[in-house]
Amino acid sequence: MFMDATLTKRDFQQLSSFIYDNLGIKMPDSKSTMLTGRLTKRLRALELSSFSEYCDFLFSPEGQEEEMVHLVNVITTNKTDFFREPSHFSYLTQTALPTLQKIHTYNGHNSLKVWSAGCSTGEEPYTLAMVLSEVEASQAGFRFDILATDISTRVLEIARRAIYPMGLIQPVAPLFRKKYLLKGKNAKNPQVRIVPELRKRVRFGRLNFMDENFGLPYTVDIIFCRNVIIYFDKQTQEKLMIKFCQFLNQGGYLFLGHSESLHGYDTPLSQVAPTIYRKL
Numbered sequence: 001m002f003m004d005a006t007l008t009k010r011d012f013q014q015l016s017s018f019i020y021d022n023l024g025i026k027m028p029d030s031k032s033t034m035l036t037g038r039l040t041k042r043l044r045a046l047e048l049s050s051f052s053e054y055c056d057f058l059f060s061p062e063g064q065e066e067e068m069v070h071l072v073n074v075i076t077t078n079k080t081d082f083f084r085e086p087s088h089f090s091y092l093t094q095t096a097l098p099t100l101q102k103i104h105t106y107n108g109h110n111s112l113k114v115w116s117a118g119c120s121t122g123e124e125p126y127t128l129a130m131v132l133s134e135v136e137a138s139q140a141g142f143r144f145d146i147l148a149t150d151i152s153t154r155v156l157e158i159a160r161r162a163i164y165p166m167g168l169i170q171p172v173a174p175l176f177r178k179k180y181l182l183k184g185k186n187a188k189n190p191q192v193r194i195v196p197e198l199r200k201r202v203r204f205g206r207l208n209f210m211d212e213n214f215g216l217p218y219t220v221d222i223i224f225c226r227n228v229i230i231y232f233d234k235q236t237q238e239k240l241m242i243k244f245c246q247f248l249n250q251g252g253y254l255f256l257g258h259s260e261s262l263h264g265y266d267t268p269l270s271q272v273a274p275t276i277y278r279k280l
């Protein structure tokens with residue numbers, strides 16, 4: 001039965017290189033305590049008594065099949081918010097959309113294609129859906145489609161349910177709350193749910209950026225990949241951005257998180273505003 005397992009240096013090294021190879025996520029030595037804390041629950045659930053037993057299981061074909069999902073759920077950081085980094089949404093509607101509309105047909109499609117890459121629990125793609133629904137309501141002929149992907153099945157489940165504690169909706173403007181959020185009836189546990197019309201507009205799917213084949217159904221005009229590449233090293237970031245460019249239409253925009261940059265990378269992307277890039 002589970003005792004008081006410690007993560008040896010060897011176990012940590014094995015785990016961190018496995019995590020880097022399979023998820024692209026850096027695990028410096030300073031993360032050892034965090035990993036011990038978070039994986040202890042997995043050891044308990046699997047009734048394993050040491051981390052080396054856990055590694056043996058994880059690295060076995062059976063473990064790769066069954067445990068990978070749990071490992072990802074344990075180590076990824078999913079912090080997100082509605083209207084996070086709000087200037088991006090103003091740039092999207094005030095600059096990116098009018099610019100794309102000048103060259104439009106949206107590269108042969110009849111609707112604007114947006115991809116929230118690393119969407120976490122859904123606040124980012126639903127914010128995009130609110131903002132773009134407003135444009136749709138005011139501009140005849142404008143349509144949009146949103147894809148939202150994440151590596152973690154746990155966050156995708158939450159995103160698909162689209163139920164959030166009331167405390168999280170503070171950044172949503174009152175008018176948007178009225179239009180796009182339904183209030184729950186439980187006064188002890190106040191919650192909101194995204195209205196079905198908006199939920200329908202976002203298509204969720206699992207995608208690991210380390211996968212060879214992304215399997216996206218189409219190329220897109222806008223990529224929001226914010227606060228994700230910060231976990232990757234420079235080499236992985238550059239490779240990923242080059243790959244993103246294969247899915248980004250000519251003239252399309254990439255939005256990164258506030259502390260992320262492509263400075264010094266050899267990609268077809270040019271910076272057009274802080275943390276905003278364009279494929280030109």
Ligand SMILES: C[S@@+](CC[C@H](N)C(=O)[O-])C[C@H]1O[C@@H](n2cnc3c(N)ncnc32)[C@H](O)[C@@H]1O
Nearest residue numbers: 023076078079080118120151152208209226227
């Ligand atoms: C901090 S959240 C960012 C959420 C949102 N984009 C935002 O800015 O609010 C980072 C997300 O990236 C996802 N992620 C981490 N590594 C990934 C990988 N290799 N492939 C796909 N998604 C990954 C995590 O599961 C997590 O949900």
